[in-house]
Amino acid sequence: MLRDAHNRIIRDLRISLTDRCNFRCFYCLPNGEPPLARKETILTFEEIVYLSDIFVSLGIEKIRLTGGEPMLRRDIERLVGKLSLLKPKLKDLALTTNGFSIPEKAAALRAAGLDRITISLDSVDTTNFRNITGVDSLEEVFEAIEAAIQFGFAPVKINAVIVRGRNDHEIVDLAHFARETGVSMRFIEYMPLDSGHGWSREMVVPGQEIHDAINRVYPLKLKISSRGSETAWNYEFADGKPGEIGIIAPVTEMFCGACSRIRLTADGQIRTCLFSTTEHNLRDYFRSGASRAEIAQYLEAVALKKEASHHINEPDFVQPSRTMSFIGG
Ligand code: SAM
DSSP: OOOOOOSSSEEEEEEOOSSSSSOOOOTTTTTTOOOOOOOSSSSSHHHHHHHHHHHHHHOOOEEEEEEOOGGGGGGHHHHHHHHHTTTTOOOOOEEOOTTTTEEEHHHHHHHHOOOOEEOOOOOOHHHHHHHHHHOOOOHHHHHHHHHHHHOOOSSSSEEEEEEEEGGGHHHHHHHHHHHHHHOOEEEEEEESSTOOOOOOGGGGGOOOHHHHHHHOOOOOOOOOOOTTTSSSEEEEEOOOOOEEEEEEOOOTOOOOGOEEEEETTSSSSSEEEESSSSOOOHHHHHHTOOOHHHHHHHHHHTTTOOSSOOOSSSSTTOOSSOOHHHOOO
């Protein structure tokens, strides 16, 4: 079992499949991709499956494929198919995407064993969507959401990063979208992980403010009073309309005490926290010929180094050099 020094059990692995992305979200990758990792440093599907198998043997129950944009990894459904063979010990296999090529691939991903899809959508307005993401693809994202619903990934989760002055005026519109489509709309506070280093505390819209803005128009009912290791507080609409609201407030309501996550970057580095300033080079250790048992021991030792919490709210906070697009959100 992967247990850290603060007695938290790690059950949730996020795997970044690539550091490439075809969107230019201002809060993530505003100036385009930084120098990309060399191709030979990127883990192959076979390596990802082998390492995931070891992780699952150590108690990992959820795997989320992310990036960069994971759908840019050709034949991703082949990887999903291999990872789904780790079930039933692996209980949940999920994907976070900007929706790219989901309409064409949703059926294949479902057939390969993908359980859930989360799609990013920060605006329902064509112009604002372009301003935020740097691309003109709002219609394509709507189509991706529709395809995800149609192919049985319900409840489809939608991620919206809310940033002061950029899309906080759309909070109620996004909640309305959840009511119309039945999706789970998750509002996320802006974190200092952007490659442009444009983050400032004033740009963070607190989760409580997001909740109150929605609740004034569409009264909300908390679903369960404890969220366990989940990042979101989840609400349903009090009037019984479909859809769900999730509020994720890592900046103003830190939830590190219940964190059960560990991350594997596309180039095979382990990160024990989104805000880690050090990484553990699993790729080189594994490629040097370490045995399965040695890798398991290595992972147990790395887990013990998991940080107690992030330090965003402390005066000496240092933004990690690797950005969200590389770490994998
Ligand atoms: N490309 C995929 C996507 O767009 O969903 C997956 C990778 S993306 C890094 C994963 C999630 O991280 C997205 O929902 C994105 O909105 C979120 N994200 C990126 N930068 C962020 C930031 N600075 N603060 C909060 N969330 C962020």
